[in-house]
Amino acid sequence: MEAPTERLSESLVIRSLKRFRDRLLYNTCQLESDSNQSPKIPVEDASLLDRIPVDVQFLILTLLPPEDICRLGATSRYWRALVRDPLLWKYFLLRDMPHWSSIDHVTMPKLEALASDICSNDLQLEERVEGEEQDNVSKYDYMAEYMKGHPACRQKWQFSRPPYEVVTSFLTSLLPSSEPRYAMFGPGIEQLDVSMVTRLMHAPDVLPVAAIPSGRQINGIGSGISYTYNHQHKLNILTLYSTNRAERDRARVGQYSVNDKLFTSEDTDPPSCPMFIPNPQVQEVCQAVSGFIYVANAEPGQGDGTVEAAKIQAMLSPAWGSTARPLLVLSCVSRERLKEELETDAALRTTPTGARCRTPSVEMAQRLRLPQLPNPWMVQDTVAESLSGLLDGISWLLRYSGLRI
Template identity: 30%
Template sequence: MSVTETVSFWPHIMQPDSGEASSVPSLQDVIEVYNRVCTAVWDAGSHRSQELRQIKERQAENMEGKQEQDDSCERDHLELDDLPEPVKLHILSFLDVKSVCRLAAASQDWRILGNDNILWRKMLERDGPSWSAIGHRGGTDLGKDDHKWRYLQCCPEAQGHKEASSIGSQLRGYLRSLLPKTLPMIAMFGPGLNTSTSQIVQAIIVGKEGVFKTNMQTTMWQTKLPRRGGGGGLAIKFRNKQDFFLITLYSGTRSEREGQSSANKLLVPKTPTSADAEPEYELKRTFRRLCSEVAGFIFVVDASQGTDHVESGLAELQAMTDQRWTPDTTPVLVLSCVPGEGQGEGETRLPCIKVMEALQLGSMSRPWQVQNAVAGSLQDVDTGVDWLMNNIQGK
């Protein structure tokens, strides 16, 4: 009996049928009604509980189905973090440096991947050959096996940003304005002066409008060159505001230079320490005073002649920049030239990064820069000379 039926049964007990005398219900009747009510309430509660339980079971089944569907979706769509590390590193190798650095800042895991040495070696091999200039202010060995450090130290964009934003650069600029103006002397030498790129000297002397102009009114500096002759000098005005003395030093003919014979005008053989020792050379005494007085060096190589040509001038470069007679603050500009003007147009240019490696510039403890240039037209020569003058005046 339901609760409704039990309640309707109670008035029948209290109100007898018509014609019967009104009387108080007996105790047995009351107990019977009470039992009916309790039973009805219990049944109703049990039924309701069963309904609620069934509702919860259906909800749980729906949630499990939804979770299974979500899991299925996740399995069908992998996220970047789900990929194995070798795949992530392969993806990073296609990104530019800014993107790699930004991704490395996302989490600790990506920071570890973003500092991977093999990754930076691949990016250096990928981007290095396209750099038209590579420079470093010295003081750090770039030859060590830290490819991220080498990349950031050699990348022209990173170097330009660091130099422009550094307090030291701003301070040097202010100090330069206070110092008295002196005419620096720049020594130009290198194996490129004995090949078709030697036309760079004549091009500078002839001049280029707004860039180089021979200054005949400036008193010439008397160089202490040997009587046999090792070169000559001329006063040059750069960008109509800076004067410097350009001293050209020729080591000899190409065969003399490559053979390092006694006819070399710059070098003299060292006394060998043993019979099996590799031949070594040092600067002749007559040029040592010159090196102690020059403000900067321009080392010319012919980038169309390949690595062997560049390496042939390594002994001269090391001898001229020996710290025994050349201060370690004296900057070196390496002009990686191609002839131009219809010569060597089909030649492949040796990348700046290969010139840097051939000349072992990474271990040089002085400011240096390798700059691509065209000897005949002086294209980009002014960019390198501008770097050289800034470093000379900032010492």
């Protein structure tokens, strides 16, 4: 997804809104003329907000949060129709997606529809008349996709279970049970200047270390580290490194890839479609865990999506366990860049991802081919230095593991 916002200009949206406004006023006057009735609401008596130029109306819409746009649509027939313009919401999607801090398998927009030309849709909003059937309306509802994916509107789309499962989960929570266990792997725990694993072990205000269990050992891997979430739930994390520390440090300094000892590569045709098999000890981990944490390197220009996606698919293969097990992707950078740094760095100002200077969560999901997975998944922006975003991801992971959060 290469800077998709550049493919949809503001002038194009304004022209679409103006065509709709002109058509709506013409249809209203024509309808009143045919019925020999005087206009019920003459244009000169319309509200000030209705009479202002379309480009100013568009500017107002761009400054409003989505919930206020919906409230504006409830004020009149004109605004109710205007705020459902598909081109307007496509513009909002392309503008705002790079700034969403998380995305998951439920709220992920259909990027192939966004890449298509809006003019190829079956019917534009300005061609509709209020009250007619919606059978021919655009097959892709940009407004619904925006509301589904925007973090401020996502609450009603969050994971919910049927009532009987809620009761079962509550009764199960009353019984003693072992803590959920997760396998954590990925280039983000090895390539960044700030070690997220080290920060995590020394952040009692975020996830206090509960214990380093002596039992539940896995040969060659260990027993992981147990943490306490929200002073209530314990979780165990097994960290899987691709090689020993000395090789990882040399590779990070020299900016080169290491030979990943977690996987065995298979010969494929074509070679551009790699396939991997986890090594025996890693297979044992995959069979023992309740879910997976993949730490991706979200620094600009980093990561090989093809190889990363193949390794994720190898770890989550149905051969090792249920496809209901969740995958949390921590899209991680070393530290947040200060606003002053960004203003003085011309190279960063010209990056497609804008001032945040990281791979956007939606783009990360596409790069790792997460929509192709049968497992539930989530991408969460995270900062290794401050661990911001981590608790949001852990909360999602525990909920999808069956815990009541």
